[in-house]
Amino acid sequence: MTMNKATSIPVNVCPMCNGTLAEGFTTFSADIQGRLFVARRVPARICEQCGEEWLENAITIELEQRAMAAFEARSEVEIISFAA
Numbered sequence: 001m002t003m004n005k006a007t008s009i010p011v012n013v014c015p016m017c018n019g020t021l022a023e024g025f026t027t028f029s030a031d032i033q034g035r036l037f038v039a040r041r042v043p044a045r046i047c048e049q050c051g052e053e054w055l056e057n058a059i060t061i062e063l064e065q066r067a068m069a070a071f072e073a074r075s076e077v078e079i080i081s082f083a084a
């Protein structure tokens with residue numbers, strides 16, 4: 001399974017371009033063995049310069065857990081709203 005853009009960033013500086021990261025939300029999607037998992041309103045830090053989106057490790061772990069739970073329930077497509 002592929003989780004793109006998952007990394008740990010100690011400071012609010014973009015590892016790609018050294019731009020400033022701003023708090024925001026993104027839509028996360030993963031294609032796992034032919035099944036699609038989509039999470040809307042995922043908290044992310046977004047580079048104001050290049051637009052790259054970075055997820056916290058804890059967020060990535062929770063996404064993985066929720067994706068696995070959805071697929072254990074045999075959902076072909078799972079779309080969730082991550083933040084309330």
Ligand SMILES: [Zn+2]
Pocket residue numbers: 014015016017018019047048049050051052
């Ligand atoms: Zn950047």
